Amino acid sequence: MNKAQNIMVMTVKTPRDVREALENRATDNVSSMNAEFVRSVRERMARERAEKAVAR
Numbered sequence: 384m385n386k387a388q389n390i391m392v393m394t395v396k397t398p399r400d401v402r403e404a405l406e407n408r409a410t411d412n413v414s415s416m417n418a419e420f421v422r423s424v425r426e427r428m429a430r431e432r433a434e435k436a437v438a439r
Contacts, residue, residue, distance in 0.1 A: 395420070 397405075408419045 402416075405416045405419050406412075409416045412419065
């Protein structure tokens with residue numbers, strides 16, 4: 384599967400403060416809001432996997 388086949392379009396509704404935080408992180412990291420959103424979700428996924436591994 385190439386990268387283009389692995390992309391899905393999704394509309395997300397967020398509170399204003401979350402959007403502003405994404406905008407600020409994107410500006411600080413010279414990246415897009417989408418990249419910051421994906422990074423945040425992946426970091427959460429990694430934390431949850433690590434927590435489950437410790438619990439076993």
